[in-house]
Amino acid sequence: MNHCIDFYFFSGTGNTLLVVKRMSEVFQSKGHEVHLKRIEKSMPDDVNTECTIGLGFPVAVLSTYDLVWKFIKELPDVDGTEIFMIDTLGGYSGGIVGPLKSILESKGYKTIGACEIVMPLNIFYIQDSTVNTKKVEEGLLKAENYALSLLNNESKWGHFPLLPEVMRFISKMGIRLTATSVHQKILxxxxxxxxxxxxxxxxxxxPSNNIKMGEYPLIGNSCEYCMRCVSMCPFNALVSIFNYQGKTYSAVKPKEFK
Ligand SMILES: Cc1cc2nc3c(=O)[nH]c(=O)nc-3n(C[C@H](O)[C@H](O)[C@H](O)COP(=O)(O)O)c2cc1C
Ligand code: SF4
Ligand code: SF4
Structure with a gap:
C-alpha cells in the first residue's frame, strides 16, 4: 500500500460510509495519509494514480448503482496503480467483485483486495434496532480486519468467472428497467x-439532484433508489413502496451528506 490512499465511496444511507471511515482510521493509525472522496462529487479523470485507490459502495439490485458504475468505467488507464474495494450489502451481492476485477485489470490496475461486508438492510424489511446495531458492530469489525489485511499484504481479490457475469447481466437489465421513465413514474x-x-x-x-423544491419537494425521473432521502427525512414524509410498513433505516445523520 502506498503512503497515500485516496478512498472513493458512495453510500446511500450510511452503512458504507461507516465502513469506509473505520477502515480509514486503521490506515491512519498505521501512518498512512487517507483522503475520503465521495464518488457523486468526484471526476474519474481527477484520480491521483500515484496513490493507492480505494472503492467503497453498497450493493444494489445484485450489483451497484449506475453512478458508481459510471465512475468506475471512466477511471483512467494506468500502469499498475494499486486498487482495493469494499461493498456493503444486506445478504447477497450477486458476485460483483469478479466483473469489477476484470474491468479494473483491463485498465491496468493492480487489484489488491476485495471484501463484502454484511450490514443492515436499508430497503424492504427493516429489522429492529438491536439486530441492526449488532450487524453494524460485526460489519465494522470485519472492516477493521480487512484494512489490516490490506496493510499486511494478506488480502485477496477473488474472481468467480461464470455466475457473477450472469448475475451482472440480470442486474444490468434490472437497473436499466428502473431507469426507464415509466418505472420512475410508477415507483x-x-x-x-x-x-x-x-x-x-x-x-x-x-446524490443525483433528483429533487427540486417547489412549495413541497418535487421528485424527478432520475432516481437511483439509494433511499437516502426517504431514510433521512426528519419527518418521515417521503412515502415509498420499498418500505414495508413505512419503516426506514439510516446509519448516520443527513449532515454527513451535505
Ligand atoms: C435499491 C436497493 C437495492 C438493494 N439490493 C441489494 C441486493 O441485491 N443484495 C443485498 O444483499 N442488499 C441489497 N440492498 C441492501 C444494501 O446493499 C445494504 O443495506 C447496504 O449496506 C446499504 O449501504 P448504504 O447505507 O451505504 O447505502 C439494496 C438496497 C437498495 C436501496
Ligand atoms: S431521490 Fe432519493 S432515493 Fe432517489 S437518488 Fe435522490 S436521494 Fe436517492
Ligand atoms: S420534511 Fe422531509 S420531505 Fe419535506 S422537505 Fe424536509 S426532508 Fe424533504
Missing amino acids: KFKVDKLRCDKCGICRDIC
Whole structure:
C-alpha cells in the first residue's frame, strides 16, 4: 500500500460510509495519509494514480448503482496503480467483485483486495434496532480486519468467472428497467404534505439532484433508489413502496451528506 490512499465511496444511507471511515482510521493509525472522496462529487479523470485507490459502495439490485458504475468505467488507464474495494450489502451481492476485477485489470490496475461486508438492510424489511446495531458492530469489525489485511499484504481479490457475469447481466437489465421513465413514474416516492415541513433536506442530500423544491419537494425521473432521502427525512414524509410498513433505516445523520 502506498503512503497515500485516496478512498472513493458512495453510500446511500450510511452503512458504507461507516465502513469506509473505520477502515480509514486503521490506515491512519498505521501512518498512512487517507483522503475520503465521495464518488457523486468526484471526476474519474481527477484520480491521483500515484496513490493507492480505494472503492467503497453498497450493493444494489445484485450489483451497484449506475453512478458508481459510471465512475468506475471512466477511471483512467494506468500502469499498475494499486486498487482495493469494499461493498456493503444486506445478504447477497450477486458476485460483483469478479466483473469489477476484470474491468479494473483491463485498465491496468493492480487489484489488491476485495471484501463484502454484511450490514443492515436499508430497503424492504427493516429489522429492529438491536439486530441492526449488532450487524453494524460485526460489519465494522470485519472492516477493521480487512484494512489490516490490506496493510499486511494478506488480502485477496477473488474472481468467480461464470455466475457473477450472469448475475451482472440480470442486474444490468434490472437497473436499466428502473431507469426507464415509466418505472420512475410508477415507483416515484410520494410526499406526505401533512408531515413535510418543507425543510429541503431531501433536496440537499440527493446524490443525483433528483429533487427540486417547489412549495413541497418535487421528485424527478432520475432516481437511483439509494433511499437516502426517504431514510433521512426528519419527518418521515417521503412515502415509498420499498418500505414495508413505512419503516426506514439510516446509519448516520443527513449532515454527513451535505
Ligand atoms: C435499491 C436497493 C437495492 C438493494 N439490493 C441489494 C441486493 O441485491 N443484495 C443485498 O444483499 N442488499 C441489497 N440492498 C441492501 C444494501 O446493499 C445494504 O443495506 C447496504 O449496506 C446499504 O449501504 P448504504 O447505507 O451505504 O447505502 C439494496 C438496497 C437498495 C436501496
Ligand atoms: S426532508 Fe422531509 S420534511 Fe424536509 S422537505 Fe424533504 S420531505 Fe419535506
Ligand atoms: S431521490 Fe432519493 S432515493 Fe432517489 S437518488 Fe435522490 S436521494 Fe436517492
